[in-house]
Amino acid sequence: MPSGTRTSTAIPTASWLSPVPLLFVFLWSTGFIVAKLGLPYAPPLSFVILRCLGVLAVLLPVVFLLRAPWPRGQILHVAVAGMLLQAGYLGGVWAAIKIGMPAGLTALIVGMQPILTAAAAPLIGERVRPRQWLGFALGLSGVVLVVYSKLHLAGLTASGIALCVFALFCITAGTMYQKRYCPGFDLRTGTVIQFGATVLALLPLAIVLEGLDLRFSTITWSAEFIFAWLWSIFALSIGAIFLLFTLIRRSRATEVSSLLYLTPPTTAIMAWLLFGESFSPLAVAGMLVAVLGVAFVVKQAHNKETP
Secondary structure, eight states: OOTTOOOSOOGGGSGGGTTHHHHHHHHHHHHHHHHHHHGGGSOHHHHHHHHHHHHHHHHHHHHHHHTOOOOSSOHHHHHHHHIIIIIIHHHHHHHHHHTTOOHHHHHHHHTTHHHHHHHHGGGGTOOOOHHHHHHHHHHHHHHHHHHHTTOOOTTOOHHHHHHHHHHHHHHHHHHHHHHHHOSOOOHHHHHHHHHHHHHHHHHHHHHHHHOOOTTOTTSOOOHHHHHHHHHIIIIIIIIIHHHHHHHHHHSOHHHHHHGGGGHHHHHHHHHHHHHOOOOOHHHHHHHHHHHHHHHHHHHHHHHHHOO
16 A cells, blocks of 8 residues: 555444454553563563563464465564564563563653653644644543553653653654554454564563563463463454554554553553452542544544545
């Protein structure tokens, strides 16, 4: 697909796609829950590699049995996008949390992604309307309100901030790179390429920095870790990533990134249900503001495409 060509219209134009954004937000939001469960038992890069290997073990037989088509002339682009979205984003966020970066501040820094994507949208031929900028501002304000009560400076380091900023730029660049250079490919083979590339990118770092070996001896195979690992394979790496690719293919990059504003509120609710973590009335107000901001962004994009 030529770099300047627009993809098909936005999400609600196809009825079967209507639940996709909500399901994506739910699954994507479980990422912080998985980190909370699994990272006490494993180094971050080793965890990401093991997650990728699990995905490859599931998808490779499917790809060969069903003879899924491999992308022609796009393999390198698919691999680069995958390294940015998986190795860069996941590796950065999980490494930051592992060294003690507060989860609330991590969510806040990564939550800048929709604003960053909107600022760079002209690079992929997208224009952000003034009311959409209002939506982005509302969404970011909502995220700040949600995580405000959980913000603390304990564990705050320059390396933690650097890892979060690195992850922020990786997920922004990965979303836009895939939208521009390889928006359409078979999800099965594309995912295999991306996770294979992620293993190759992270393996040397994990060996040098974490002492990774063939037996994964640095990992404690507790029940919590095994659950987190399996969830990260099937719900996150296959479920959420497939949905993300579908959204990137069908929607503008700015619309897709705006959905990430809903991640901190959804994660806060999950943490309340699963771990008994409390959240303040201010956080509830932030959830409503974030939802309103996303509605502004998506509604304005759809109105623009209405004849």
